[in-house]
Amino acid sequence: MSTDENINNDTISRTVEHRQCAPTSNCSQFGDGINYFSLSNIENTNITCATGYEDFTNLNVNLDRSVGVYNLIVRTGFAQDDAEQMSIWIDFNDNTIFENDELIISQQVLTDENTNLSIIFTIPADASLGSHTMRVRAGDTVNNEGADLNDPCGPMQFGTTHDYTVVIGENTEPTSDLLIFYQPDDQYLISMSDSNAPDSLRIYIYSINGQILATNIINKDANSRFIYNLDMSYASTGVYFVRLGDRRKKFIVP
Template sequence: MWIREVYPGTIPVGEQAIYTFSTRANLSAFGRYRITAETDLEGDAIPENDGTTKSIANLDCVPSGSDCTSFGDGIHSFQLEDIINERIPCIDGYADFIGYSTDLDRSNGTYVVRVKTLFDSEEGDEKFSIWIDFNDNGVFDDVEKLISSQVIPTANVWHSYDLTLPANAPLGEHLMRVRAGDTSFEGDLDDPCSVMEYGSTHDYSVRIIDSSLNIDDFLLNEANLEISNQGNGIFRVFLETDFTETLRITVHDILGQKLIENKVETNGLGYLYEIDMSYAATGVYLLRIGTREVGRVKRFIVE
């Protein structure tokens, strides 16, 4: 597949331009794609720096399709602070529990995670891992993995593990992914997008706080974020808060590609912003609004 279009205007030195393709690319097939932008200036003395290329991938990062019923593989019960999720049903190996949330104070450092499986792993092959998407780009990177391939030794018993937050963990809401399964079969437990033959993947929400926050950061961390679909691809975003400083709003797709980034000012009651997603493909997107240190994050769906 090859799509090539030409920007109709010119770009002055030091300026930026935003261009929306008139032809929509179909990136639904799993794999890697390249997007290249190039300038064309007559008499350019250094043409070597005229282009840039970004590589993106469709990784199918909602890993449905794992078997967690035949032998009871995966997480059957999970607990982290206020998140208590027991007797989790097996729904095609993946379940969205982002409505389950808890606060984690980064100044406390370490928390206890408790998990239970229904599979007795005599060889120590039943393991689990946890990620927190600290940069809110919808991708669970290796550096965001806080528990890696810990063995769940016996079935029907709570097992406890330490989860240690980085001292500089970004404040605000983030997605947390929990994966478990039999690592002796197909699928990579430590690849958050891989479909395991026997296992499960669950997503939750956590909110990183800090008990030493100043009053402005506290106001923003406690703010209520709402996203409403206005129809025709328009979404209205409202963050209700007494915070008054300039905030930044971003939107990423599930591959971590940034689609929107802009500044937004308070209207006295909060921060109101409309985003136009009429050009975007159907799917799940991730919106963040906040400062560099503190922010609120929410998923929304373009239909």
């Protein structure tokens, strides 16, 4: 304005904060959703139910991109057939939107209630380093008059939505340890990362007496990982060994 004597007050400043959605749901009536969560260095026990949404972003889950394969343990208070399921996103691009290509676990069936459930997942070898929000969402997908499980912002009828912080780093000298993950029904996932190893290695499964039970050739993937799914449902309870290349490790069939 031509008569404005103070031009320093002619601007308007506004701060816009883009927050992540916090969908609510009923988690108390039947115990739907996650009440225990253990991953890497974090164990979140006895998770209580309030609105169905909980912000645990003060908990930093450390993941190593060079390792890539992780074993998640969760518990739910409700399970019936295939109804109770879980999905997990990591907001790799930090735009506060959980997108389909950021799903690291999709509609995983939670088979038993009040029982530790072991779930194997991988993070991409090119996952963005640094801190990101991880959303863990679980609930009844059958008796549900609310949003779908894989709608990260919609309120479900029964379930929970929890947010954590993941800190993705990368060891400059990737571990070449032989890792064995137990899964339900005596299934095992065997993993080893070694960029210096040949493109193919032979795996041996043998008993404590030295009897070879299984052997196979495993090819290294594009991320320098050897991954093998082992079925031990036929085996008797006892101690067994895995040898992959020059690595050897003991495991137990319960």
